[in-house]
Amino acid sequence: MRRDLFAFLLAVTIVVSCSSTSLASEEASIFAAENFSSTLILTSDYVCEGVSYSDQDPAIQGTIDYYHPGTGIFVGLWGSSWDDGGVSNDIELGGWVGQAGALGPITYDVAAYYWIYPGAEDEGFEYDYFQAGINLSHTFEEAFLSPSLKVGYLWSPEYSGEEGTSHKFMSQLGLSLMYGFRMELEAGHYDIEGGNITGNGGGLDGGDGYDWEYYRVGLSRDLIAGFNVDLSYHINSEDEFFKEYYGGKDIADNRLVFTLSRTF
Helix, strand or coil: HHHHHHHHHHHHHHHHHHHHCCCCHHHHCCCCCHEEEEEEEEEEEECCCCCCCCCCCCEEEEEEEEEECCEEEEEEEEEEEEECCCCCCEEEEEEEEEEEEEECEEEEEEEEEEEEEEEEEEEEECEEEEEEEEEEHHHHHHCCCEEEEEEEEEECCCCCCCCCCCCEEEEEEEEEEEEEEEEEEEEEEEECCCCCCCCCCCHHHHHCCCCEEEEEEEEEEEEEEEEEEEEEEEEEECCHHHHHHHEEEEEEEEEEEEEEECCC
């Protein structure tokens, strides 16, 4: 499945490129330098949806991104260090392809993602997995603090570890503050059906699978030369379940995370 998905991502990229390059006047814009970017990220803790994926240790991450402004097509690659308790070699890789645009005052993006854990000892089931999602957002530019609202949904037919269907619902409020600072308030709900690992009564409260709410309050600011700093506080509603699930590790406790990034 991994090979098939990356073949699909490559095929989509080629189709987009070929269709766009059919006009000579567009060829240069497709490969224009400003369509490509990369970001290097250093964080005190790799926290996602209220869970530490680096076992509360620092992580180094990076992305390579392509965006075509004429069509809204985007393609990206992701890599990060992480700590999964010895299942893999502590590397997470990902890739995605999608399209972004606007429907009147609402901006949107839809994308397909695939996540890979090289060398994972799968014990008979697959840790690599596929996701698809959509985000809708709107910014009230003339209002006080120029608030931006964003809602999103992310789905997987078979979550990592063959844990069944997963659903993520997210909402976010962004505020533009004085001196170039930005505040983000985020809340989300994640639901995992349960399968090879948390099925058959091995999930939350003795049931199948597990679900939790997570919250984040973040303050960020763009600096010079493409640098950005972010300070975020994360909350997880099921910290005790995650502690038991991960062998006593406090990977879902409330925590403050500092992140420094630079986009090239």
